[in-house]
Every structure is written in C-alpha cells, then in structure tokens.
Amino acid sequence: xxxxxxxxxxxxxxxxxxxxxxxxxxxxxxxxxxxxxxxxxxxxxxxxxxxxxxxxxxxxxxxxxxxxxxxxxxxxxxxxxxxxxxxxxxxxxxxxxxxxxxxxxxxxxxxxxxxxxxxxxxxxxxxxxxxxxxxxxxxxxxxxxxxxxxxxxxxxxxxxxxxxxxxxxxxxxxxxxxxxxxxxxxxxxxxxxxxxxxxxxxxxxxxxxxxxxxxxxxxxxxxxxxxxxxxxxxxxxxxxxxxxxxxxxxxxxxxxxxxxxxxxxxxxxxxxxxxxxxxxxxxxxxxxxxxxxxxxxxxxxxxxxxxxxxxxxxxxxxxxxxxxxxxxxxxxxxxxxxxxxx
Amino acid sequence: xxxxxxxxxxxxxxxxxxxxxxxxxxxxxxxxxxxxxxxxxxxxxxxxxxxxxxxxxxxxxxxxxxxxxxxxxxxxxxxxxxxxxxxxxxxxxxxxxxxxxxxxxxxxxxxxxxxxxxxxxxxxxxxxxxxxxxxxxxxxxxxxxxxxxxxxxxxxxxxxxxxxxxxxxxxxxxxxxxxxxxxxxxxxxxxxxxxxxxxxxxxxxxxxxxxxxxxxxxxxxxxxxxxxxxxxxxxxxxxxxxxxxxxxxxxxxxxxxxxxxxxxxxxxxxxxxxxxxxxxxxxxxxxxxxxxxxxxxxxxxxxxxxxxxxxxxxxxxxxxxxx
Numbered sequence: 272x273x274x275x276x277x278x279x280x281x282x283x284x285x286x287x288x289x290x291x292x293x294x295x296x297x298x299x300x301x302x303x304x305x306x307x308x309x310x311x312x313x314x315x316x317x318x319x320x321x322x323x324x325x326x327x328x329x330x331x332x333x334x335x336x337x338x339x340x341x342x343x344x345x346x347x348x349x350x351x352x353x354x355x356x357x358x359x360x361x362x363x364x365x366x367x368x369x370x371x372x373x374x375x376x377x378x379x380x381x382x383x384x385x386x387x388x389x390x391x392x393x394x395x396x397x398x399x400x401x402x403x404x405x406x407x408x409x410x411x412x413x414x415x416x417x418x419x420x421x422x423x424x425x426x427x428x429x430x431x432x433x434x435x436x437x438x439x440x441x442x443x444x445x446x447x448x449x450x451x452x453x454x455x456x457x458x459x460x461x462x463x464x465x466x467x468x469x470x471x472x473x474x475x476x477x478x479x480x481x482x483x484x485x486x487x488x489x490x491x492x493x494x495x496x497x498x499x500x501x502x503x504x505x506x507x508x509x510x511x512x513x514x515x516x517x518x519x520x521x522x523x524x525x526x527x528x529x530x531x532x533x534x535x536x537x538x539x540x541x542x543x544x545x546x547x548x549x550x551x552x553x554x555x556x557x558x559x560x561x562x563x564x565x566x567x568x569x570x571x572x573x574x575x576x577x578x579x580x581x582x583x584x585x586x587x588x589x590x591x592x593x594x595x596x597x598x599x600x601x602x603x604x605x606x607x608x609x610x611x612x613x
Numbered sequence: 614x615x616x617x618x619x620x621x622x623x624x625x626x627x628x629x630x631x632x633x634x635x636x637x638x639x640x641x642x643x644x645x646x647x648x649x650x651x652x653x654x655x656x657x658x659x660x661x662x663x664x665x666x667x668x669x670x671x672x673x674x675x676x677x678x679x680x681x682x683x684x685x686x687x688x689x690x691x692x693x694x695x696x697x698x699x700x701x702x703x704x705x706x707x708x709x710x711x712x713x714x715x716x717x718x719x720x721x722x723x724x725x726x727x728x729x730x731x732x733x734x735x736x737x738x739x740x741x742x743x744x745x746x747x748x749x750x751x752x753x754x755x756x757x758x759x760x761x762x763x764x765x766x767x768x769x770x771x772x773x774x775x776x777x778x779x780x781x782x783x784x785x786x787x788x789x790x791x792x793x794x795x796x797x798x799x800x801x802x803x804x805x806x807x808x809x810x811x812x813x814x815x816x817x818x819x820x821x822x823x824x825x826x827x828x829x830x831x832x833x834x835x836x837x838x839x840x841x842x843x844x845x846x847x848x849x850x851x852x853x854x855x856x857x858x859x860x861x862x863x864x865x866x867x868x869x870x871x872x873x874x875x876x877x878x879x880x881x882x883x884x885x886x887x888x889x890x891x892x893x894x895x896x897x898x899x900x901x902x903x904x905x906x907x908x909x910x911x912x913x914x915x916x917x918x919x920x921x922x923x924x925x926x927x928x929x930x931x932x933x934x935x936x
Binding site for chain 1: 630
C-alpha cells in the first residue's frame with residue numbers, strides 16, 4: 272500500500288514538487304552541522320543586525336575571481352541618529368569550501384552571513400537550519416503521542432458504548448469546547464521555568480498532543496461504532512478474545528487509512544501551532560532556535576522595515592506547510608477516493 | 614412544538630458540558646505553581662483589604678474542591694473577582710468580548726459571502742482552469758501562518774501609511790461624531806479582518822466545493838438533469854440547498870477556529886479583543902482573569918455550536934422530524 276501511495280504521489284505534479292522541496296529541507300536540516308557555517312550558539316556581539324553578506328565573483332578589475340566577501344563595518348551616523356553598515360573594502364575574505372568540516376566558511380577574520388544576523392550577532396542562516404530541526408520534528412512527535420491516545424480512547428469509548436461511552440465522550444467534548452489556542456497558551460505558561468531545553472521540548476510536544484487528541488478520538492469512536500457489529504468482530508468475541516485484544520487487533524487496524532490521511536493532514540497544523548507558541552515566547556526558548564521564536568524579532572517595527580532578512584523563517588514555515596498540505600491532499604485522494612475535497 | 618422541545622433539550626445539554634469545562638480549566642490553572650495573589654499583593658495601589666477579600670472569596674486556605682465550589686458559586690452570581698491591577702474582571706471582559714465578537718462575526722459573514730459562491734463555481738466548473746486556480750490559491754491561503762501574514766501586512770501598513778498600525782480606535786476617538794467613529798473603527802478593522810478572512814476563506818471554499826461535488830453526483834440531481842430541468846435550476850434549487858446544510862454544522866467549528874486564530878492576530882495588531890486579553894493575563898499569571906476568559910471563550914464556542922445546531926433544525930426538515 273505504501274508503495275502504491277508513493278507511486279501516486281510521484282505521478283502528481285504538485286505532490287512531486289512538494290516531496291522534492293521537503294526532501295531538500297529535511298536533508299539540509301539533517302546535515303545542518305555541515306551546511307551551516309556557524310554553530311547554533313555562535314554569536315559576535317559587534318556584528319548585531321548585520322545585513323546579508325555580499326558575495327563577489329568578479330573583482331574590482333572586472334576579472335573572474337574565486338568567490339570572496341567583505342566584512343561589514345558598523346558606524347553611527349551622528350546626523351541621522353542611525354547605525355549604518357558599510358563594506359570594509361580593504362580586506363578581501365575568500366570563501367573556502369569543504370574546510371574545517373563546513374560546506375563553506377571564510378578565512379580568518381572574515382565573516383559570512385548569508386542571511387544577515389540577529390540582535391545578538393548570530394548568523395540567521397545557521398540558526399534557520401538548527402531551528403528547523405525543532406520546528407519540523409515537533410509536529411511529528413506530537414502526532415506520535417496523540418494518535419495512540421486518540422485511537423485507544425476512541426476505540427474503548429466506541430466498543431464499550433453505553434455509560435462508558437457517554438462519560439468519555441462528554442469529557443472529550445469538554446476539551447474541544449475550550450478554544451484550542453487558549454488552552455495551548457495556558458498549558459505552556461504553567462511550565463516551570465528553569466528546565467533544560469530538552470525537557471521543555473518534550474513537554475511542548477506533550478502539550479501539543481493534549482490539544483489535539485479529543486477531536487481525533489471522536490472520529491475514531493464513530494468509525495468503531497460502525498465496525499464493531501461486523502461478523503468478524505462477533506466471531507472474535509465468540510472464540511473468547513479479550514476486549515482489549517479485539518479493540519487493538521481487530522477493530523483499530525481497520526481505521527489505518529483514515530489515520531494515515533488524518534496524520535498527514537494534521538502535521539502542518541502542529542508546525543503552525545508550535546511556531547505560534549514560540550512566536551509569543553511561550554514555546555521554545557532562547558538560546559535555542561525554532562522558526563517561531565526567530566520570528567519573535569519581527570514583532571518590532573524597526574526590524575520589519577529595516578531588517579527584512581529576519582522574516583526568512585516565516586517563508587520557510589509557509590513553504591513547508593504548503594508542501595505538507597499538497598502531499599496530504601494527494602494521499603487522501605489515493606487512500607480515500609470518495610472524498611473530493613481538493 | 615417538537616422543534617422547541619428539541620432546542621430546549623439541546624440548550625440543557627450545554628450545562629453539564631460547561632461544568633466539565635470549568636472543572637478542567639480550574640484544575641489546570643491551579644496546577645501552576647504561582648501564588649494566585651502574588652501580583653495583587655505586590656501592587657501598591659491595591660489595598661490589603663481587597664487582597665484579604667480575594668483570599669476569602671477564593672478560599673485559598675481550603676482544599677481544592679472547596680476552592681472550586683467557591684469559585685463556581687461566585688461565577689454563577691456574576692462575581693469574577695479582580696485583576697492583578699485591581700480592576701473588575703467582569704468589566705474588563707465586557708470591554709473585550711464585543712470587540713472579539715465584532716471581529717469574528719465580520720470575518721464569518723465575509724467568508725460566507727465570498728467562499729460559498731466560489732465553492733459553488735469551482736464545483737460546477739470541476740477540473741477547469743478556474744477550479745485548478747482556486748485549488749492552488751486555497752492551498753496557499755491555508756499555508757500562511759496567521760501571525761506571519763499579520764506581520765507582513767503590518768509592514769505594508771507602516772510603509773504605505775494607508776492603514777493605522779494596530780488598535781481599534783484612533784487617539785482622538787472620543788472627540789469624533791458618530792459617523793466618523795464608525796469610519797475610524799472600520800479603518801482599523803480592515804487589516805485584522807483581512808488576515809482572518811484569507812485564512813478561513815480557504816477552508817470554507819474547499820468544504821463548499823466538496824459538498825457541492827457530492828450533491829451534484831447524487832441520483833436526484835442526475836434525475837433532475839435527465840428530466841430536462843435547466844442547469845441553473847438544478848444547481849441553485851436542487852443541489853445548493855442540500856450542499857449548504859453540512860456547511861451550517863461547520864459554522865460552529867469555524868467560529869471555534871476563529872476564536873483561536875484571532876488570538877495571534879489580535880496580538881500582532883494590538884487589537885483589544887478577548888484573545889489578547891487572555892494572552893496578557895497568561896503572561897502576568899493573572900489567575901482570575903485567565904480563568905474567566907477561558908470560561909468566556911468556552912461559552913462563546915458552545916453558544917456558536919448551539920446556534921449552528923438550531924439553524925440546522927430550521928433549514929433541514931429531516932432533522933426536525935427526527936427530533
């Protein structure tokens with residue numbers, strides 16, 4: 272079945288582009304240590320808010336040259352009361368490839384900031400790669416927590432029926448009745464401060480999962496209700512299989528194609544939730560990077576106007592969410608040909 | 614008569630739901646290690662008597678179940694306590710809720726006005742270039758993070774100066790006469806409405822298109838066509854009526870999504886709504902305010918679903934007869 276899905280994905284023009292885009296992004300994130308010229312925590316305080324480095328391949332005599340770049344010098348303009356950056360044309364810094372375990376770097380004293388720097392003089396390009404590792408995996412991890420819970424909850428509720436079903440469903444409905452974003456920020460805000468970044472990361476995964484399971488469990492319950500009266504379930508009951516076994520081995524596997532579709536379609540919403548949370552400062556915290564908390568700097572007008580390179584994480588979120596949506600749509604068309612939402 | 618009975622039954626069902634919601638929210642908030650009165654105690658403009666009154670009202674020295682009981686009783690009586698700045702929570706909510714309702718109802722109205730026709734056209738012209746274009750556009754609309762879009766629009770507003778930057782009213786709002794006030798508010802509303810509109814339009818258009826495609830594929834539409842009924846009548850009289858019904862159920866969900874989505878947009882645009890209120894309250898760990906706005910959000914959501922259900926009874930005779 273997986274082979275068939277992949278074949279169909281490749282046949283669809285949009286889905287193929289989306290697959291390639293995501294492949295490139297994930298490959299870059301995986302090899303971030305190699306591709307990024309600086310580490311996640313590298314910071315050069317004298318280089319705050321430096322614009323993207325200019326890379327030259329034609330030197331001042333109009334001849335081709337090895338690619339080189341100039342450093343920026345920061346000056347304070349007394350008349351206009353603003354900080355200006357100009358190229359330090361005295362020394363050329365040649366770009367070296369495959370040196371010191373990095374894809375590209377500059378010689379000693381030179382700095383290369385492909386996408387400029389942030390307030391602490393950290394390289395935006397490098398942080399995009401390291402931050403992407405968090406932003407692009409947190410959604411998947413949340414799904415892997417959420418789906419077993421939702422499946423089991425919906426399975427038990429639907430299979431047992433009656434009072435159990437009523438109580439369990441009322442509880443799920445209550446969770447769904449709280450606007451999800453409100454619940455999200457409240458849960459995030461009660462996280463104690465002073466956790467290590469790994470602990471915080473894991474707790475945010477759990478919080479994201481806590482928000483989403485109820486809606487999913489409800490749909491599963493509906494499916495279980497219609498499956499549980501089928502003959503093979505009755506025969507399993509007749510030979511004395513335990514209830515737990517019937518739910519997990521006989522009923523839930525029937526929902527597989529729905530689960531796959533629901534999973535691919537909900538990855539983007541978790542990427543968006545995480546970035547929204549971090550954007551507000553309640554998610555992944557500095558000095559760790561995530562695309563959401565990098566965008567936090569875009570909350571200041573001066574940054575939006577004069578330092579547009581700080582907006583790049585937003586475009587990456589957009590591109591990857593779009594790619595996931597296109598893939599999800601195609602998978603749904605393949606696994607669930609009846610539905611025409613496209 | 615049957616309809617009214619059903620509606621009353623449906624209204625009564627929301628009560629246990631809200632009680633469970635309040636229990637969940639109460640315990641989540643009490644899980645936090647913060648002293649609920651810390652801010653209040655530190656605020657010099659709040660008298661010690663107020664703090665004592667709050668302490669007694671919340672029953673902080675008693676077990677958590679008693680605290681919940683105390684909270685529930687005063688909530689029903691309409692006493693929501695004071696914020697950390699000493700203002701009344703109920704007054705604060707009364708300021709903010711209408712603003713959020715204004716924003717969300719405007720957005721829902723506009724998305725329906727545009728999204729439903731676009732969905733119908735897409736379905737009728739299935740697989741034509743127009744339909745393809747709509748699919749691409751809606752994919753894009755669904756992928757933009759709302760806060761990022763808001764930031765970009767804010768950038769646009771700052772650069773061009775065509776739109777006010779955030780807020781709901783201009784500083785000199787108080788001195789304006791009535792017509793100028795309305796113009797001022799609408800001017801401030803354009804950007805936040807546009808952000809939420811773009812994002813929810815995409816989902817709505819797709820849903821409408823899917824429903825319409827389903828209905829157009831059904832036997833009675835095929836029969837009507839075979840009978841020689843004109844295309845317009847088939848689409849607008851037979852198909853549309855049936856395709857719109859599931860959309861009404863969606864109305865409730867849309868409202869829920871908007872309440873959540875609006876929070877970030879309100880935050881970026883500094884819009885004085887419930888979403889930003891709860892955000893500020895959470896950041897200041899203002900427990901009374903968080904609890905009350907959480908409940909208000911839930912009540913609004915449940916009411917939204919209720920209205921959608923009642924509308925459905927009105928429009929769909931099948932449900933009426935079943936009830």
